[in-house]
Structure formats: structure tokens, C-alpha cells
Amino acid sequence: MKAAGRNIRTAYREQCQKNPNSLIVSLPSGQLSCKQIFFVKWEPDPNEEFLRQSLVDFIWTVIQNIISYKFTSVAFPAIGCGEHGCPVDLVVKTMVKEIKNQLKMRNIPLTVRFVIQPERQNLYEEFSNQLWSVQEDAETLINYKLPSTWVQSTENKLRFVVPYNTHEYNSIVNNFDQTMEENYTSIIRIERIQNERWFLQYLAHSQEFDKRLNKATERRLYHGCPQSAVNSIIKDCFNRSFAGAHERKSTRPNDRVKTLELLFKQTQRFNMITIENESYPKYQPLDDLGGERGIGSGFCQAIVFGEHGPTLNINNIYRCFYQNYNLIEFLSFYLNYDIRKYGIPPKDHPLLVQNILKFLWFVISLSNKICQYRLKSFGCPASEHKYTINESKQITAVDYFRDKLNICLCNPHLPVVEVYNSNDENQSYFLPIELVNVDKGQTNLQSLTPAQHAKIEKKTVVSPEERYKMTRHIVNERGFNQDLYLKEFDITVNADEMIMLPARILPRPKIKYKSSHGDLDGNVIERVQIGKWCLNNCFVKTYEIRTWAVVFVSPHEPNDHQIGLVRKIAQKLPEAMLEYGIRFNPSSIEKTTAAEEEKILVHMIELRKRKCEIIFYILHQAGYCIYYMIKCFEYWKKLGIVIRCIDFKHLESNNTSSKMNQYVRNLFGIFNTTADGVNQFVSSIQSLTSPLVQRDIFMFFGIVCTNI
Secondary structure, eight states, rough: TTTOOHHHHHHHHHHHHHHHSSSSEEEETTTTTSSSEEEEEEOOOHHHHHEEEHHHHHHHHHHHHHHHTSEEEEEOTTSSSTTTTTOHHHHHHHHHHHHHHHHHHHHHOOOEEOOOOOHHHHHHHHHHHHHOOOOOOOOGGGOHHHOOOOOOSSSOOOOEOOOOOHHHHHHHHHHHHHHTTOOOOOOOOOEEOOOOOHHHHHHHHHHHHHEEEEEEEOOOOOOOOHHHHHHHHHHHHOGGGGGTGGGOOOOOOOHHHHHHHHHTTTGGGTTEEEETTTEETOOOOOOOOOOTTTEEEEEEEEEEEETTTEEEEEEEEEEEEOOOBBBHHHHHHHTTHHHHOOOOGGGHHHHHHHTTGHHHEEEETSSSOOOOEEEEEEEEEEOOEEEEEEEEEEEEEEHHHHHHSOOOOOOOTTTEEEEEETTEEEHHHHOOOEEEEOOOSOOOSSSOHHHHHHHHHHHHOOHHHHHHHHHHHHHHHHHHGHHHHHHTTOOOOOOSOOOOOOOOOOOOOOOOOOTOOOOOGGGGGOOTTTTTTEEEEEEEEOOOOOOOOEEEEEEEEOOOOHHHHHHHHHHHHHHHHHTTTTOBOOOOOEEESSOOOOHHHHHHHHHHTTTTOEEEESSSOOHHHHHHHHHHHHGGGGTTTTEEEEOOOOOOOTHHHHHHHHHHHHHHHHHHHTTTTOOOOOOOOHHHHHHHHHBBBBOOOOOOOOOO
């Protein structure tokens, strides 16, 4: 490198920084009288067998690059015979023999020179002896014949899909099953790699091993790696510089903690759903929250280093999951109507995928192997969707599942769904919706109703004594000292009793507001009532809702029963809200409109012009598309409008005095969230211009609904 000049040294360093894992660096000749310089990564090995194999790989890599550059000559140094001190006879014999093998196998006219320093007379003599003594050996010739299964291609293509149900495919699957049985879910496809360069190297190595060891040593191994690594291996074969890279571990304390936590999770990972440090039993029945959701219990465990040494911190936790329902049942709950009876309007299909379905995992009830799928789109009804069989014949999905799989579809009028495996997004499957299920253990993505919040609080709010018992139960169930993984590392856990730590209970805070006079003690709020605050004996009352509307949305003209029920809730709302300090004008604006986006928008603009502050939309068979459109306009609350959708079916099911009152109270809880968490409607303009605010600064405190 010194003879090549400073520019070559600089270029070499830059290339090594840009491509630290590259096996070979190719640079111009610099000040040397040659066309190209190849720098090949190579390290000696004390084991002679490994050393010999590394030299064979070295020669192969260089010759392959010589061919690609179409050079006619090459010069080699005596590899490893300098500072590395490798055995001279082994190095020279291996280099000479492998170069002869390469020239014979490839049948190329190539002049090869060995460069030896003048003072290394012994090295020169060893090369001379090997060059003259090595005779032509017919057995070293390789029968250069490609496998019969390879496909001829004029394109620069390396990957070819192995046809399904061929002898080659079945042979690969059988061998894979013997090694990986129950350790994988499904085989998406098998590809054959047709890299002639690496196939020739395989033949050379195979013959070398057979001759040297005189026994069959070939084994089939399976290497799991990311897709990016797969592409590199296919193109450039395995890179020895990565050997052992996955075994290098940092010794930082944080990594030790992570390693311990990972070890403690090994036993539970087979029957648990793990979300960060939280674990939930995979097959536990969920406490029904109504609709498509339920609440599951689990525990959180983490390792901390304290004065007692490594300490396992365990606590019981809860999380809201989607139920493992069939997709028909799931969508019926989500849309608040039975899709078996009413179907799904085609215009709602993309909205359902966009808002909820594309985020979920699904499983197919037909398959014995568990494989997760994503949902891409809806298709036409199963009675109309057609599959192509025998390359030309078409058959409907209903007939296909009846004739081929002996499955009679119960809902042929519902659409098929397009699903795909995340490992291969280009391969889609169209399946009847009733054969697709929501997979277990998927966390809730939607906001909860007040009734669902109440159920969650009832289950999760427990006394300290009860929480202690629950934690003890978790520890006993885990059985740390019988854990095979922990035993293997000689780790024991003292689970007899929890560590007692000294603590104190802080007094509850006092609610104060700051006076402009700096007198804090005299300005403590004496009492707080929902709807009004006593500040220095001055009451600030909630703002009255003067203009509000109830709009009935339906594809049909409303009948007397429907109109009566709408008016009933319009009368109940002001009465119920008054109990909580929210004052409504008793007279509301009542309207009916068709379930059409343009007409709804026209009415909405009209109500806004009339300075309407709250709009209740009562939806009757309006469809998810209409519901979503109205929800999108909730941003108008920033301009003074609060919008709330009510399902007419819920009104009918609560059409009694006691149920209706409770239903209206639940609506109030939703208003609480919509109005930014404050348990009252307060006019900002009125508050900022009130006499009280002119001399004092104060803050409203409210309760925000809990989100799980």
C-alpha cells in the first residue's frame, strides 16, 4: 500500500468506513504498474483445517473478481507467511493447489504470479517445489454440470419460485419439517437460488471435504435472518466477518437488567401475550364490556437494583382487548346493527378498513396452523365472487367451499374479504367473511363508553389487601424456583415474602387560587359544587346552553313512534343536565333529514348560522359512512359546536323512565370528555369578562374520563 501512494491509502480508509462489512475493496493501481488492486479481508486461524478453508475462500474470491474485470493476469502475495507466522508449507501447498483447481474448473487463460520478498529464500524454494511437484490429477477435475431442476433464463435473475407439489418442493418441505416441526406457522413460498458462481464454489468445497475426510459430512442447516440479510447472502454468499456477531454482548448494567428480564419471560412467553413488560394469559376469558371488547387481567414484572440487590417488581394490571369474535359478529357490534340482516353498504367498506380493520390481526378458521393475516379490502358477495380452478374453470366461493371443503356458507350475501400475510403482501387470499376471526390478544383502539368505564373501574379499583393477595397469587402461579430457564443459570428467587419499605401518606392537597394581592391564606376555596364554584363568596355559574338541536337521521320518513321517542329524549336532556349544573334552554330545535351526506351538511351549516351550540344526531339505519361523516365534523366544537351521535336502537332499548334517566346521565359523561374534561360548560368569553376575573386569576378543576 505504501508503494501505491498516499491517495490509495486515503481511498482505502474511506471505502472501509463506508462499507465496513465488505469482503473485498477494489481500488485503482495508484503508483503501481498494474490495472487494479484488490484488498481482501482475511484472518488466520490456529486450526489448520479452518486456515486451509479460509485460503481456499480467499483464492476463490480473487479469481471471481479477476474474471468479472476480464483481466488476464494476477499477482498474489504469500498470504499469512509474514507477521501472522502461518505454516509456510500449508499456505503454499493450499494456494498452489487451489489456483490450479480454479484454472482447470473454469478453463480460463490466466497468468498467475506469486510475489516473494528477496530475503524470504525459504518461501521461494517452497513455492518452487510445489509448482513443479504438483501433477495433473484427473480426480481434481469437477464435473461442471448444473442441477436438472434449474431453469434457464436469459435475464440476470437469481431467485426462482419452486412450483408447488413438485418433487423438489415436497423434498424441501419434508426436510424442513423434520428439523423445524412446530417451530413455524406456515410456508409462504420456496425460492431456488440459481447463483452459478456460488454453486461452483460449493462443488469445489464438497469435493475437497470428501477427499480429505473420506466420509459424508454434508448437513442441511436453516438460518433465520432479516430480508435485507437474505438479499445480501443471495448475491454475495455468507460473509465470514459476521460470524459470531450475534453473540457479542455489551457489559453495560442496563443490558444486564434487560438480559435478566428476558430470562424471566422465557417460560411465560408460550402461553402469555406480552406487551412490553406486561403479560396477560393468552387463553383467559375476557370480562365482557359489551360490544366487541372485554377486559383482561395480567401482571407487570420488572427487575430493579436496590439496596436489597436485584429485586423483582410485580404488580397486577388490566387492559382492554378485542374479543376473539368471528368477523361478522365483530362488525355487528362495531356498527351497532346485525350485518347478517342488513349487510354492509359498499360505500362503508373503505372506511371500515381505514378506521379499524387494517390495524387488526386475523386468523382463518379453516387452517390448523396458526398464521396471522392483515385485511386489505372487501370484495363482492360470496355468492358472486369466483375462483379459477384447473387454470380455466371458474366457480363461485359458495360452490367452491361446498364442493371442495364440504363447508356450507351461512351468509353468502355478505362480501368476501381480501387478506394477506405480512411476510408476502403481494400474495392475497379472498375468503368468505364468516371464515375469518379476530385474533386473540389485540389491545383496544377505540374510546370507551361511560358504562364501559364504570365496569372497568368496578373491576380494577381494589383495596390494598386485595391487591396484595392478587400479587401473591401471581408469584405462586409463576413458580420461579421451578423455572427451568432460571435453574439453568442457577438463579433463585426469594418469593416467601414481599420486601417491606418505609413510606408515608401525603395529606390531600388544598385547592387554592392566586389573588392579585398575594394573600394566599385568605383565598382558599371553601367548597366546590358541580356546576358552580365559591370563590371569595362570589359564585361563578355555568353558562346556559341557549340554542341546541336534535336531528333525526334516517333513510325513511319517521313514523309517530320514532318522532315521539325523539321528543321524549329532547325533554329529558334539560331535566337531567340541570342536576349536574348544566342549564339547557327547554326548547330545542327539532329536525329530520335523510341519510345523505349533502343534506346533513346543509342542515349542519344552517344550525351553525343559527348559533347552535350542541347538536344531537339520532341515527336510524343511517350506515357507518354517515356516522363517520358526522364524527369528522366534531372539530367544529372549536367554533362553538359540540356534536354527539346517538343510536336510535339504544333509545328504543332504554325506553323506560329509569333506563332513560340513566342513559341521559351516560350522555352527560360523554359531554364531559367532549368539553375538554371539565365537568361543566363554561363560556370562555363570559369568564374572561366577569368582574371576578378582572382582579383575580383562577383555574377550573374538572374530572377527565379515564382512557384504557
